[in-house]
Amino acid sequence: MDSVSRRKFLKIGGASVVLSAATQSALGRVEELAKTKSSKGLEKIPTFCDICFWKCGAIAYVEDGKLWKVEGNPLDPLSRGRLCPRGTGGIGAHYDPDRLKYPLMRKSVRGEERWNQVTWDEALTFIADKMKKIKNDYGPEAMALFSHGIGGNFIKHLFKAYGSANIGAPSFAQCRGPRDVGFNLTFGEDVASPERTDIKNAQCLVLIGSHLGENMHNTQVQEFSDALANGVSLIVVDPRVSVAAGKAKYYLPIKPGADMALLLAWMQVLVTERLYNKPYVEKYGFGFDNFAAEILPYSPEWAYPETGIEPEVIRATAREMARYQPATLIHPGRHVTWYGDDAQRSRAIALLNALMGNWGVKGGFYYPVSMDVPSYPYPEYPHSDKPKVDNPDNKFPFAHEVNTNGIRKATISGEPYPVKGWFVYATNLIHALPDEQETIRAIQNLDLLVVIDVIPAEIAGWADVVLPEAVYLERHDDLNVEWFREPFISLRQPVVEAPHDQKPNWWIAKKLADKLDLGHYFPWKDIEEYLEHRLNAAGLSYGQLKKEGIIRGEKQPIYFAEGVPDVFPTPSGKIEFYSLQLAEAGFDPVPKYTQPAPPPAGFFRLLYGRAPVHSFSRTQSNRVLMDMIGENEVWINQDIANRYGLKSGDFIRLKNQDGVISNRIKVKATERIRTDCVYMIHGFGHNSRMLKFAYQKGASDAQLITRYKTDPLMGGTAMNVNFVTFELEA
Amino acid sequence: MNELTTTRHNELIDPIVHVWGWEIPVYLFLGGLVAGMMIIAGYFFIKGRDEGHECVCYQVPLIGLFLLSLGMLALFLDLEHKAYVWRVYTTFKIKSPMSWGSWILLLVYPALLVNFLLNVPAWIGDRLAFLKIWSQKILAIKNIKRHVGKVNLVLGIMLGIYTGILLSSLGARPLWNSAILGVLFLVSGLSTASALVHMIARDRAESEMLARADNLFLTIELFVFALFFIALLSSTEVQIQSAMLLLTGPFAAVFWVFVILMGILIPLFIQNLSVSHRIKHTPVAPIMVIVGGFVLRLVLVQAGQYSHYLNAHFLK
Amino acid sequence: MARFAMVIDTKKCVGCMDCVVACKAENKVPEGFNRDWITTEARGKFPTVQMEIRTERCNHCGNPPCVHCCPTGASHVHDLGGVVLVYHDLCIGCKACLASCPYDARFIHPEGYADKCTFCIHRVEKGQDPACVSVCPTHCMYFGDLEDVHSMVSRLLAERKWYAIAPEAGTDPQLFYLV
Structure with a gap:
C-alpha cells in the first residue's frame, strides 16, 4: 500500500489502534500485528514515565491490547511505586486526539x-x-x-556525528542553570536532577520560592511529605501563600526580588550570633573570614525595608535553622531564573547551606551514586575547530552548558558564525x-x-x-x-x-x-x-x-559519615565562602544585594509557577490532566481585586509593560498573594490552532515575558522582571 | 474571609445542586392537585353529598386521571435511566418515599377509574359501551359510593402528604428537612383542587361551596407556612440560612410575590369578596391560586437544592 | 463484620489530585466527572492565612440517606465493610440520591445511572487499597477496617485529633480528617 492510500484508509477508518496495526502489517510488520491480536487479558509492562523528566518507574496495564492505566513501579527508588498525577494521567498522552499523527x-x-x-x-x-x-x-556547526x-x-548523538556541538536545553539557561552554577562555584559540584537534597531526613527545611506540592517532582514531594510527617520545622519564603506555605511553621511573605537581602541577613545573623556550624566551616571552608567581613553590614534591620520581613522574624528563623543544623536544608530550588542575580543568589543559598554544614551530611545534600554501564562504543565524533556558538568570547565564564538564548542570539546576528x-x-x-x-x-x-x-x-x-x-x-x-540515593x-x-x-x-x-x-x-x-x-x-x-x-545496584555510601571522600572539586579544594575565581573574573566574590526595579504605578509583578497536574506547556492536550486543571487563573490579591471591581471567575486580560495583551484569563481573587504581584500557572494560553482542545484556554505567562535580565555569570534569562496591568474588557 | 475551592465539576451538582428542573415541580404540583381532588370528592361521597357536587365527584376524577398522567409523564421525563423505570415495581422500599409514591400511584389509578365509572358521562359512554356495562356492575355493589369515598380520602391524603415527604426525607437539604412540608403540600393540594372546582363547576352552589373551602385552605396554608418558617428559624444555623433563601435571599422575590401575595393573599381577598357576593365569581382568583400552588413547588424544589449543610460549614 | 473507613492526613495532603486521576483511570470515570476531588480552604487575611487541603469523596455513611431514599434498592450497602454501592441495572436515574447526599458525592453517569466512589471495592476484595490511597505520593490517605482496633485507621483515630465533614447532617460519615 502506498502512503497516499494509506492515509486515506486511516482517515476513513478513524485511525483506531487496530486499523493502524492493520496498515502497519501491510507495510511488512506482520509480527507486531500478531502480537496485538494475541494480547487478550491483562498485561503489565514496566517502563518509565515521560510526562515530566523525572523518569519515574511505571507499570502500564494493558487490557485486551488497550491501554488502561499506569501505576508506579514498586521497585523504583524514585517513585517508590507511586507516580505523581501527571504520571498517573500519562494514559492521556496516548489517547490525546490532538497529538501529532503524520509527518x-x-x-x-x-x-x-x-x-x-x-x-x-x-x-x-x-x-x-x-x-x-x-x-x-556554513559548516556543521550551523545546525x-x-x-x-x-x-x-x-x-x-546524530548531531555530534554530524559535527555540531551546539546542543542546548531550556532547562539550563531558562531554569536550573544559575542554581547549578552557584553551587558549583561554592562546593565544586552542582545540585543535579533529581536534586541531591536529603529532604526526608531534614529536620528544618527552608523553601525559597520552591512550591513543593504544586511543583510535583515525585521524589521531592514524597520526601517533603515524609519530612512533614516527621515534624520538620518548615520555613517558607514566597510572595504567595503556596501549598507549602500553608504547612509552614514560619511563612515569610517576602517582597518579590528581595530574596538575596533575606539570605544575606540570615547569614549575617548566623555569623554575628556565631550560630553556624563552626567545626564544619573550619574544616571545609575557604575564605570564611573575608566572607564574614563582607556580610557584616547586612543586618536584619537593613533587610527589613527590602524584604518586608520584620527583623525579629529574620532572627527567629535564622536561629530556627541553626537549631537543627546540620540537618537544616535550604532547598536550592529548581526554576531559579528570576531577577538576574540568580547565580549569585543560588551561591548565597549554597553558602547558607554551607553554614549549616550540611553538604555530604544526612538531612542536607547527599552524594548521588549510579551504576557503571559503559556507553555504546561508537566511532569517534568529528572534531570541530569552532567554539560553541552560544557564548562568544566566553562572555559568561561560568556557563557550563549551552545557553539556548545564546544560540537564538547568534541565529539572529550571525555572530560569531551563522546558525x-x-x-x-x-x-x-x-x-x-x-x-x-x-x-x-x-x-x-x-x-x-x-x-x-x-x-x-x-x-x-x-x-x-x-x-x-x-x-x-x-x-x-x-x-x-x-544518579540517585541508590544506584x-x-x-x-x-x-x-x-x-x-x-x-x-x-x-x-x-x-x-x-x-x-x-x-x-x-x-x-x-x-x-x-x-x-x-x-x-x-x-x-x-x-x-x-x-x-x-x-x-548495591547500596553505596552517600554521606561523608558513610565513607564518601570529603573532597570539594573547587580551585581551593574547599567550600568557597570567598570565591577567588569570581573575583578574578570581575564578579563579587561574596554575593551582594541589588534592589530589583519596583513595578510601575498601576502594574503588578508577573510571577508564575507550576501546577501538580501539568508539565510546562506540554500537557494541555492531555485530556485526563486537562480534566483536572483545564485553564489557568490569575491570582490577584483580594484587596486589589476589590479595588478593580474584580471577583473570582471574572475574565480579564493582562497587559504587560510593553503593551502585549494576553488571552482571556479567569481571576482568582485571593488572600493568598501579596498586593504587588500576580501569579499564574505556566503552560496555558496556547495559540497553536493544531492544539484544538487547549487552544486559547487560559493565558500564557511566556507571551507576557517580553523582557528578561541576563545573568552576568552564566547567561541565564531572568524572567520575573515583567509587570502587568488589567484589561477589564475581556 | 474563607476561600473555598474544589476541583469537583460534576454536572447537575456543581457549582450548586440542580438535579431537578421543572419536571419534578410539575409532578409534585399535579400530584398534590389530584390528591386534593380525591380528598374533597371522598369527603362528599362519605357524606353522601355527591348529588349537588357532580363536578367534584364525577367530573374531577376524569380530569384527575388526565392530570396525574401528565404528572407521571413529567416524572418520567426527569428520569436519567428511563429504560429501567420498571425496576420501581420489582421491590418496595419502606424508607423510600419514592417507592411509596410509586406504589400509591399504582393504587390511585384504579381508584380514580372506579370513581369515574360511577358516573360515565354520556359522551364517553356512547362511544365506549362496555364502560356503561362496567359502570352498572360497579354501581350494583352495596355502598359503593361510600367505599369509593373512603378509598379516595385515604389515597388522597397519602398522595398529598407523600409529595411533601418526598422532599423532606432528603436530609441533605435543610430547607426540605421538615415534616411540615407534607402538611403544607397537602393543604396546598386541597386549596388548588378547590380552586379548580371553584373555577370549572357549572353548579353555582358547588362552585361557591368550593370557593369557601378554598378560603379555609388558603388560611390554613398561611398558618402552615408560618409554622414551617418558625420551625426552621428556631433550628440550627443551616436551617436558618435555608429559610432565609426564601425569606430574604435569592428566591425571596418569587416566593413573596407569586406564592404568598398572588398565590394566597390576593385570591383570598378576592374570594372573600365573591363568596360574600360583593363581586362576581371570576376565574381570576382560582387561577392565581393554582399558579401559586405550582410556583410553591417550583420555588421549594429550587431553593431546597440551593440549601446545604456545607455552605454553613464553610462560611463560618 | 468489617467497617471500612478512610483516614486522611490534612497535614500531609498537598492537593496534587493524584487520587482523582488514579480514580478516573482505575474506574474509567468519564471525562468531566469526578468520584473524588480536592477541597482547599484558606481562612484569614494575607499574610496570616490558615490553609487546609483535603481529598473528598463519598463518605460511605453508616446512615446513608442515599440508600434510604432509593426507590429500587439500586443504592445499597455492600455486604463487606458497609460500603455504599449502586447496582447500575436497578437505578432508574431519579436523582433522589444525588439530592439526599450532604456531600454531593454522587453524579449521573452519562449512561444514566447514579455513580459515585465505591471505595474501589473490586480492589479491596482482592486485598488491595483503593486506587486513590495506593497512588497518593504523600501517603496522606489510609484505608482500613474500624472494627479492627489494630488497623492503621483505628490507631490513627485513637492517636490523632480528627474531624468528619458535616457530621450535623447526621449521616455517620466514614471519612476522617486528621488535623
Missing part, C-alpha cells in the same frame, strides 16, 4: 500552520538534503539542536524562552527548522518539517542510568503501539543518519540490540530489565 511539511509561510502530510521518507529526505547543504555552505529529556539522546538550521526536540521554545518575538526573529533567519514532538505545540507551528514522535508508552528510549537503571519500552504514523526518536535518528551518510554511527539494527549491548557490557540482563523495568 508534516509546511506549505505556506512559517507560522501559518498550513501543512502537507508527507511520508517519513519524503520528510527525512528533505531534511537530509537541507542539512547537507547547510554543512556544505543547532534544542533538546529536553532522555528521549533526545539519539538525536544528540542556519534548528532541530527542536520535545521543547516548546515559544513558551520556554522569554520574548517570543526574539525567537520568531531567529526562526525567520533559518534555512531549516525541524520539530520532533508528540504534540503540535507553538514551536511546531513555525517549523518547516514536523516529525510526529511516538509517546513514551509507545517507544523505547535510551537506557536510564540514574539503579531503568528501561523505557513500548506498552502499546503508536496509533498513527508516529515513530520513536531512535528510529528517526537512525533513518536520518542513513540519509546523511552517517549510518556507521548507528551500527545497531534496532534499539533493542543497542540496549542489550550496553547491558551485556555492564554484566546485566536485558531480559530481567524488560521484565522488571528496573535493576537496582
Whole structure:
C-alpha cells in the first residue's frame, strides 16, 4: 500500500489502534500485528514515565491490547511505586486526539500552520538534503539542536556525528542553570536532577520560592511529605501563600526580588550570633573570614525595608535553622531564573547551606551514586575547530552548558558564525524562552527548522518539517542510568503501539543518519540490540530489565559519615565562602544585594509557577490532566481585586509593560498573594490552532515575558522582571 | 474571609445542586392537585353529598386521571435511566418515599377509574359501551359510593402528604428537612383542587361551596407556612440560612410575590369578596391560586437544592 | 463484620489530585466527572492565612440517606465493610440520591445511572487499597477496617485529633480528617 492510500484508509477508518496495526502489517510488520491480536487479558509492562523528566518507574496495564492505566513501579527508588498525577494521567498522552499523527511539511509561510502530510521518507529526505547543504555552505556547526529529556539522546548523538556541538536545553539557561552554577562555584559540584537534597531526613527545611506540592517532582514531594510527617520545622519564603506555605511553621511573605537581602541577613545573623556550624566551616571552608567581613553590614534591620520581613522574624528563623543544623536544608530550588542575580543568589543559598554544614551530611545534600554501564562504543565524533556558538568570547565564564538564548542570539546576528538550521526536540521554545518575538526573529533567519514532538505545540507551528514522535508508552528510549540515593537503571519500552504514523526518536535518528551518510554511527539494527549491548557490557540482563523495568545496584555510601571522600572539586579544594575565581573574573566574590526595579504605578509583578497536574506547556492536550486543571487563573490579591471591581471567575486580560495583551484569563481573587504581584500557572494560553482542545484556554505567562535580565555569570534569562496591568474588557 | 475551592465539576451538582428542573415541580404540583381532588370528592361521597357536587365527584376524577398522567409523564421525563423505570415495581422500599409514591400511584389509578365509572358521562359512554356495562356492575355493589369515598380520602391524603415527604426525607437539604412540608403540600393540594372546582363547576352552589373551602385552605396554608418558617428559624444555623433563601435571599422575590401575595393573599381577598357576593365569581382568583400552588413547588424544589449543610460549614 | 473507613492526613495532603486521576483511570470515570476531588480552604487575611487541603469523596455513611431514599434498592450497602454501592441495572436515574447526599458525592453517569466512589471495592476484595490511597505520593490517605482496633485507621483515630465533614447532617460519615 502506498502512503497516499494509506492515509486515506486511516482517515476513513478513524485511525483506531487496530486499523493502524492493520496498515502497519501491510507495510511488512506482520509480527507486531500478531502480537496485538494475541494480547487478550491483562498485561503489565514496566517502563518509565515521560510526562515530566523525572523518569519515574511505571507499570502500564494493558487490557485486551488497550491501554488502561499506569501505576508506579514498586521497585523504583524514585517513585517508590507511586507516580505523581501527571504520571498517573500519562494514559492521556496516548489517547490525546490532538497529538501529532503524520509527518508534516509546511506549505505556506512559517507560522501559518498550513501543512502537507508527507511520508517519513519524503520528510527525512528533505531534511537530509537541507542539512547537507547547510554543512556544505556554513559548516556543521550551523545546525543547532534544542533538546529536553532522555528521549533526545539519539538525536544528540546524530548531531555530534554530524559535527555540531551546539546542543542546548531550556532547562539550563531558562531554569536550573544559575542554581547549578552557584553551587558549583561554592562546593565544586552542582545540585543535579533529581536534586541531591536529603529532604526526608531534614529536620528544618527552608523553601525559597520552591512550591513543593504544586511543583510535583515525585521524589521531592514524597520526601517533603515524609519530612512533614516527621515534624520538620518548615520555613517558607514566597510572595504567595503556596501549598507549602500553608504547612509552614514560619511563612515569610517576602517582597518579590528581595530574596538575596533575606539570605544575606540570615547569614549575617548566623555569623554575628556565631550560630553556624563552626567545626564544619573550619574544616571545609575557604575564605570564611573575608566572607564574614563582607556580610557584616547586612543586618536584619537593613533587610527589613527590602524584604518586608520584620527583623525579629529574620532572627527567629535564622536561629530556627541553626537549631537543627546540620540537618537544616535550604532547598536550592529548581526554576531559579528570576531577577538576574540568580547565580549569585543560588551561591548565597549554597553558602547558607554551607553554614549549616550540611553538604555530604544526612538531612542536607547527599552524594548521588549510579551504576557503571559503559556507553555504546561508537566511532569517534568529528572534531570541530569552532567554539560553541552560544557564548562568544566566553562572555559568561561560568556557563557550563549551552545557553539556548545564546544560540537564538547568534541565529539572529550571525555572530560569531551563522546558525542556519534548528532541530527542536520535545521543547516548546515559544513558551520556554522569554520574548517570543526574539525567537520568531531567529526562526525567520533559518534555512531549516525541524520539530520532533508528540504534540503540535507553538514551536511546531513555525517549523518547516514536523516529525510526529511516538509517546513514551509507545517507544523505547535510551537506557536510564540514574544518579540517585541508590544506584539503579531503568528501561523505557513500548506498552502499546503508536496509533498513527508516529515513530520513536531512535528510529528517526537512525533513518536520518542513513540519509546523511552517517549510518556507521548507528551500527545497531534496532534499539533493542543497542540496549542489550550496553547491558551485556555492564554484566546485566536485558531480559530481567524488560521484565522488571528496573535493576537496582548495591547500596553505596552517600554521606561523608558513610565513607564518601570529603573532597570539594573547587580551585581551593574547599567550600568557597570567598570565591577567588569570581573575583578574578570581575564578579563579587561574596554575593551582594541589588534592589530589583519596583513595578510601575498601576502594574503588578508577573510571577508564575507550576501546577501538580501539568508539565510546562506540554500537557494541555492531555485530556485526563486537562480534566483536572483545564485553564489557568490569575491570582490577584483580594484587596486589589476589590479595588478593580474584580471577583473570582471574572475574565480579564493582562497587559504587560510593553503593551502585549494576553488571552482571556479567569481571576482568582485571593488572600493568598501579596498586593504587588500576580501569579499564574505556566503552560496555558496556547495559540497553536493544531492544539484544538487547549487552544486559547487560559493565558500564557511566556507571551507576557517580553523582557528578561541576563545573568552576568552564566547567561541565564531572568524572567520575573515583567509587570502587568488589567484589561477589564475581556 | 474563607476561600473555598474544589476541583469537583460534576454536572447537575456543581457549582450548586440542580438535579431537578421543572419536571419534578410539575409532578409534585399535579400530584398534590389530584390528591386534593380525591380528598374533597371522598369527603362528599362519605357524606353522601355527591348529588349537588357532580363536578367534584364525577367530573374531577376524569380530569384527575388526565392530570396525574401528565404528572407521571413529567416524572418520567426527569428520569436519567428511563429504560429501567420498571425496576420501581420489582421491590418496595419502606424508607423510600419514592417507592411509596410509586406504589400509591399504582393504587390511585384504579381508584380514580372506579370513581369515574360511577358516573360515565354520556359522551364517553356512547362511544365506549362496555364502560356503561362496567359502570352498572360497579354501581350494583352495596355502598359503593361510600367505599369509593373512603378509598379516595385515604389515597388522597397519602398522595398529598407523600409529595411533601418526598422532599423532606432528603436530609441533605435543610430547607426540605421538615415534616411540615407534607402538611403544607397537602393543604396546598386541597386549596388548588378547590380552586379548580371553584373555577370549572357549572353548579353555582358547588362552585361557591368550593370557593369557601378554598378560603379555609388558603388560611390554613398561611398558618402552615408560618409554622414551617418558625420551625426552621428556631433550628440550627443551616436551617436558618435555608429559610432565609426564601425569606430574604435569592428566591425571596418569587416566593413573596407569586406564592404568598398572588398565590394566597390576593385570591383570598378576592374570594372573600365573591363568596360574600360583593363581586362576581371570576376565574381570576382560582387561577392565581393554582399558579401559586405550582410556583410553591417550583420555588421549594429550587431553593431546597440551593440549601446545604456545607455552605454553613464553610462560611463560618 | 468489617467497617471500612478512610483516614486522611490534612497535614500531609498537598492537593496534587493524584487520587482523582488514579480514580478516573482505575474506574474509567468519564471525562468531566469526578468520584473524588480536592477541597482547599484558606481562612484569614494575607499574610496570616490558615490553609487546609483535603481529598473528598463519598463518605460511605453508616446512615446513608442515599440508600434510604432509593426507590429500587439500586443504592445499597455492600455486604463487606458497609460500603455504599449502586447496582447500575436497578437505578432508574431519579436523582433522589444525588439530592439526599450532604456531600454531593454522587453524579449521573452519562449512561444514566447514579455513580459515585465505591471505595474501589473490586480492589479491596482482592486485598488491595483503593486506587486513590495506593497512588497518593504523600501517603496522606489510609484505608482500613474500624472494627479492627489494630488497623492503621483505628490507631490513627485513637492517636490523632480528627474531624468528619458535616457530621450535623447526621449521616455517620466514614471519612476522617486528621488535623
